[in-house]
Amino acid sequence: MKIAKIIVDIPLMQTDKPFTYQIPKELSALTEVGMRVHVPFGAGNRLVQGIIVEILEHLISSKATSGLKKIAELLDVTPVLTKEQLWLADEMRHHVFSYKISCLKAMLPSLLNSNYDKLFQDEKGNQWYSSKLSDEEKLEFTKRAARHELSVTYLAKSKENRKVEKFISVLDHEKLALFEVKKAAKKRDEFKRFLLRHFGEKIPVKNLAFSHAQVKFFIDQGLIEIKEVEISRTRALFDAVSADKAKKLNEEQKKAFDQIISSVERPYLLEGITGSGKTEVYLHVIAHFLALGKTALLLVPEISLTPQMSERFIARFGDQVAIMHSGLSDGEKYDEWRKIKMQKARVVVGARSAIFAPVDQIGVIIIDEEHETSYKQDSSPRYHARDIALLRAKWHHAALVLGSATPSLESRARAMKGNYQLLRLNQRANEAAVLPEVKIVDMRSQINDQAANFSQLLLEKIREKLARNEQVILMLNKRGYSSFVMCRECGFVVQCPNCDISLTLHMDTRTLNCHYCGHVQGIPQRCPNCQAKKIRYYGSGTQKVQEELEQLMPEVKILRMDVDTTRTKHAHEKILKKFGDGEADILLGTQMIAKGLDFPNVTLVGVINADTGLNLPDFRASERSFELLMQVSGRAGRAEKKGEVLIQTFNPEHYAIKLAKEQNYERFYEAEMKFRKNLSYPPYYFTVQVMISHKDESIAIQKAYEIADLIKRQLSEKAKILGPTPRPIARTHNLFHYQILVKYRFETQLEAALNEVLELTQLKENKELRVIIDSEPQNFI
DNA sequence: AGCACGCCGACT
DNA sequence: GTCGGCGTGCTC
Numbered sequence: 001m002k003i004a005k006i007i008v009d010i011p012l013m014q015t016d017k018p019f020t021y022q023i024p025k026e027l028s029a030l031t032e033v034g035m036r037v038h039v040p041f042g043a044g045n046r047l048v049q050g051i052i053v054e055i056l057e058h059l060i061s062s063k064a065t066s067g068l069k070k071i072a073e074l075l076d077v078t079p080v081l082t083k084e085q086l087w088l089a090d091e092m093r094h095h096v097f098s099y100k101i102s103c104l105k106a107m108l109p110s111l112l113n114s115n116y117d118k119l120f121q122d123e124k125g126n127q128w129y130s131s132k133l134s135d136e137e138k139l140e141f142t143k144r145a146a147r148h149e150l151s152v153t154y155l156a157k158s159k160e161n162r163k164v165e166k167f168i169s170v171l172d173h174e175k176l177a178l179f180e181v182k183k184a185a186k187k188r189d190e191f192k193r194f195l196l197r198h199f200g201e202k203i204p205v206k207n208l209a210f211s212h213a214q215v216k217f218f219i220d221q222g223l224i225e226i227k228e229v230e231i232s233r234t235r236a237l238f239d240a241v242s243a244d245k246a247k248k249l250n251e252e253q254k255k256a257f258d259q260i261i262s263s264v265e266r267p268y269l270l271e272g273i274t275g276s277g278k279t280e281v282y283l284h285v286i287a288h289f290l291a292l293g294k295t296a297l298l299l300v301p302e303i304s305l306t307p308q309m310s311e312r313f314i315a316r317f318g319d320q321v322a323i324m325h326s327g328l329s330d331g332e333k334y335d336e337w338r339k340i341k342m343q344k345a346r347v348v349v350g351a352r353s354a355i356f357a358p359v360d361q362i363g364v365i366i367i368d369e370e371h372e373t374s375y376k377q378d379s380s381p382r383y384h385a386r387d388i389a390l391l392r393a394k395w396h397h398a399a400l401v402l403g404s405a406t407p408s409l410e411s412r413a414r415a416m417k418g419n420y421q422l423l424r425l426n427q428r429a430n431e432a433a434v435l436p437e438v439k440i441v442d443m444r445s446q447i448n449d450q451a452a453n454f455s456q457l458l459l460e461k462i463r464e465k466l467a468r469n470e471q472v473i474l475m476l477n478k479r480g481y482s483s484f485v486m487c488r489e490c491g492f493v494v495q496c497p498n499c500d501i502s503l504t505l506h507m508d509t510r511t512l513n514c515h516y517c518g519h520v521q522g523i524p525q526r527c528p529n530c531q532a533k534k535i536r537y538y539g540s541g542t543q544k545v546q547e548e549l550e551q552l553m554p555e556v557k558i559l560r561m562d563v564d565t566t567r568t569k570h571a572h573e574k575i576l577k578k579f580g581d582g583e584a585d586i587l588l589g590t591q592m593i594a595k596g597l598d599f600p601n602v603t604l605v606g607v608i609n610a611d612t613g614l615n616l617p618d619f620r621a622s623e624r625s626f627e628l629l630m631q632v633s634g635r636a637g638r639a640e641k642k643g644e645v646l647i648q649t650f651n652p653e654h655y656a657i658k659l660a661k662e663q664n665y666e667r668f669y670e671a672e673m674k675f676r677k678n679l680s681y682p683p684y685y686f687t688v689q690v691m692i693s694h695k696d697e698s699i700a701i702q703k704a705y706e707i708a709d710l711i712k713r714q715l716s717e718k719a720k721i722l723g724p725t726p727r728p729i730a731r732t733h734n735l736f737h738y739q740i741l742v743k744y745r746f747e748t749q750l751e752a753a754l755n756e757v758l759e760l761t762q763l764k765e766n767k768e769l770r771v772i773i774d775s776e777p778q779n780f781i
Numbered sequence: 782a783g784c785a786c787g788c789c790g791a792c793t
Numbered sequence: 794g795t796c797g798g799c800g801t802g803c804t805c
Contacts, residue, residue, distance in 0.1 A: 003805095005805095006805080008804085008805090010782055010783090010804085011782090012782070014802090014803075014804080015782085015803095015804070018805085019804075019805040020805045021805060022805095039805085040805095041782095041783095041804060041805085042782090042783065042784060042785090042803075042804045043783090043784050043785050043786090043803080043804070044783075044784050044785080046782095046783070046784080048782090067805090068805055069805060143797085146785095764800095764801080764802095
């Protein structure tokens with residue numbers, strides 16, 4: 001007899017282990033590891049989805065095995081998860097401190113999840129679906145079921161659906177031609193002639209000029225039939241793109257290319273300045289491996305996976321490309337996933353989660369902009385795509401390329417140690433393009449009452465460029481910065497009632513919003529504290545800057561791009577297209593405008609406030625600011641016209657800003673490494689963050705100390721534990737947050753200690769305690 | 782999660 | 794006595 005080990009889809013500590021089920025005889029030959037199943041679970045035998053992770057053969061059915069429940073239903077004909085993916089989930093679990101089922105589900109499109117329902121039936125055969133009942137009705141029906149007045153059937157159904165389109169095909173041309181319609185039936189005659197004209201074609205039923213009754217009549221006469229053909233929901237993405245040929249690599253690019261294809265021994269760190277043509281190297285490398293019959297995986301940050309970016313890959317590799325990012329609907333994601341699964345796609349281009357794409361025979365994995373923090377998922381399972389990429393490259397003996405103009409310190413340090421091989425691109429691929437000139441404006445010496453956000457120099461430069469019909473990009477580094485409302489009289493700042501944070505002003509809706517819990521309230525007329533009518537608006541959101549600029553230059557057309565203007569589905573693209581088409585003079589936005597945009601007519605980039613990211617309570621604050629300034633500077637002078645960059649700052653002496661001006665990654669790396677070494681931060685130390693939340697602050701503190709103690713006891717003297725300290729935003733959603741940061745180098749007991757912390761949260765006395773463990777956290781705010 | 786079991790107070 | 798409230802513990 002065969003039995004199966006199954007991970008059930010109930011993400012809880014208590015159920016986070018394989019459950020054993022009998023495989024019914026009739027399913028025995030069809031069942032494979034990696035398939036989804038429905039299994040009866042718990043006392044009521046309700047159906048839940050599960051994933052088979054192991055199949056065991058039992059020659060004799062013992063008492064122990066015959067008592068096992070049976071798998072109720074197989075959901076797949078072929079496994080949805082490969083052996084490799086099951087292995088990845090195992091490996092992942094050692095450092096993400098999440099449930100196995102969450103790891104497994106991170107690899108599957110959400111359409112493969114099941115919907116659950118319950119069917120109540122009485123003796124007369126009346127039926128009620130639980131999902132369609134109100135809460136009171138549900139309670140009543142449950143009670144009646146307990147009294148055996150009703151029977152209960154558990155239902156589970158996979159959400160999986162494929163889009164099909166119906167086509168008419170004419171069965172027999174001659175027969176149709178000879179078919180006589182009655183004289184009065186003009187419409188039928190018309191339809192008949194239409195069908196004859198389109199004989200041999202697949203005629204879509206959709207948008208047909210003839211009614212359903214017409215179609216039915218001809219079907220009933222046995223003249224035509226309707227066929228359902230599965231169609232791809234993402235088809236449209238690919239059709240519009242025209243093919244493109246490979247460009248010739250320059251000497252530097254060629255060298256990098258030759259290295260990458262020569263060995264899979266070590267990962268490559270491809271360090272190339274903005275405009276040095278990294279993407280073209282990727283395209284060549286991918287083409288090389290495709291020619292060898294292998295596949296390729298390319299990750300890009302979500303934000304830069306614009307249609308232009310996808311198009312570049314589709315243009316080069318056509319139908320073989322699958323695109324995966326969060327902008328796709330669930331159906332579209334599923335279709336792309338299936339394309340990969342059925343081996344129709346051999347190049348996967350996608351954001352973070354695409355690292356799990358079920359491609360086989362991987363030749364190369366490329367992570368572009370590898371320093372981007374978006375490669376780390378900030379909700380459970382908290383994996384880093386780079387770590388998964390290392391595992392997959394090992395499994396497939398594939399080349400791994402990490403590309404960036406400003407590599408993360410972690411990666412660059414590994415390259416210096418020889419764990420990665422460093423490849424450099426120092427020239428701009430377009431030789432006509434010269435590096436932009438970067439200037440720093442010291443805002444401390446600016447006294448400008450009407451326009452606090454703009455220095456004289458920046459205003460002059462904007463006017464100068466616009467007079468020449470050139471375009472300007474202005475960036476507002478909004479991180480940790482937002483506009484707020486304060487009372488001029490007593491200094492009172494309106495705060496969120498649930499979170500310890502000031503509310504952000506939104507002028508378009510005339511409301512105060514909390515960016516953490518979503519609380520919305522009106523703007524008070526009088527100060528809630530002192531009743532004075534002196535409520536004033538402070539800080540500079542993009543809206544405020546836009547207004548300021550519009551007052552200074554009323555004739556200028558400004559496009560604003562931030563979270564508020566890009567909320568709708570294609571807003572992002574539309575704004576960029578408008579700007580690219582020259583419909584506006586200035587593009588004003590938050591950091592989302594810093595990434596990968598290429599507008600040849602832009603000759604000035606202004607950074608309104610370079611400082612705001614600098615003083616955040618995060619050891620990566622300087623690294624982030626430096627990266628951002630380097631990136632945004634790269635937006636100027638992409639073509640023949642010379643570009644200028646102006647950085648406004650209150651900290652002109654700060655090394656991140658000075659070195660960004662010099663465009664000097666090398667020196668920044670050295671300076672930052674010194675700082676990290678002195679304070680024992682990555683890449684010298686590994687980090688784990690433990691976040692503890694409770695609605696009662698004193699309990700949060702007490703538990704935080706307990707947990708810190710528990711960890712401390714199991715670590716060596718060399719490990720350093722910071723905290724517990726309140727989180728930078730100490731209260732959100734009516735919970736108090738505390739954090740512990742563990743810095744360590746080699747600690748064999750750490751994983752066990754952290755698992756023990758998780759065990760602790762299972763105790764009933766800790767029911768209201770929330771603990772999150774984040775290995776190598778990327779964000780501290 | 783969601784279901785059963787069990788212990789307690791309020792009620793026919 | 795017994796119905797139904799909710800706290801507790803378990804699910805192959």
